[in-house]
Amino acid sequence: MSELEKPSWYVVHTYSGHENKVKATIEKAVKTRGMEDCITQVVVPTEDVVETTKTGKEKTRQRKVFPSYVLVKMVITDESWYVVRNTKGVTGFVGPGSKPVALSEEEVQAMGIDTENSNKLVSGGIDLEVGDTVKIAKGSFTGQIGTVEEINLENKEIKVCISAFGKRTLFTIEFESIEKI
Incomplete structure (x- = not known):
């Protein structure tokens, strides 16, 4: 795989309900392997939803916008691809075959992801x-x-x-x- 200069956003498909576990596992692998330059951000897009309980009270909870998907901002290298692809709970990147396809900045902004933000x-x-x-x-x-x-x-x-x-x-x-x- 070719190495790119600037990190791009990629979509990773996960098992249902494993999005947060996958996010935490990738972030931990990035820290332990010292790959902060390659994998810069991992996001599980959520939104607040107000529900009414049986007693009539309103309760706010977070709902995943894209269940079974995690967004990863990364530079595709053999090692970074391997780390993400072989994370427990990941079924693969979104794209033809095993080749990840980067999202455009417009697609990322339409999803409500703050592209200026970092993990800090x-x-x-x-x-x-x-x-x-x-x-x-x-x-x-x-x-x-x-x-x-x-x-x-x-x-x-x-x-x-x-x-x-x-x-x-x-x-x-x-x-x-x-x-x-």
Whole structure:
């Protein structure tokens, strides 16, 4: 496969319900292999949906815009293709045969993806990335130390993995409720 200078967006097909696991696994592989130059961003597009419960209360939840698909911004090299393609839960790239086809900038923007954004979040002076260690400053688990698993810029929330109830537990917390260590 030819090497491109600038990363492009590609669509990866996954098993249904495995989108977030695939995203986390790819991000972890990128970090452990030092491939931040090749694979720059992994996104599972979501939108907020307001539902009415049986009791008549309105509840907001996130819904995947494209179930079974993950968007990856990457430079196609043999190694980057191999890492994504052989991630558990991935069935393949969208494109003819095994050749990935890049999305145009217009297609990416139509999907609501912020093309200027990166994996880093700078909010209120806090510089965060997936894998960073944080301390919970507000809420039920004040004082607990955890690891950032996912950053949701749209809802201004992060998923933090902490040790609670004798096991590692994943919690969704607002940006304002955490401090970087």
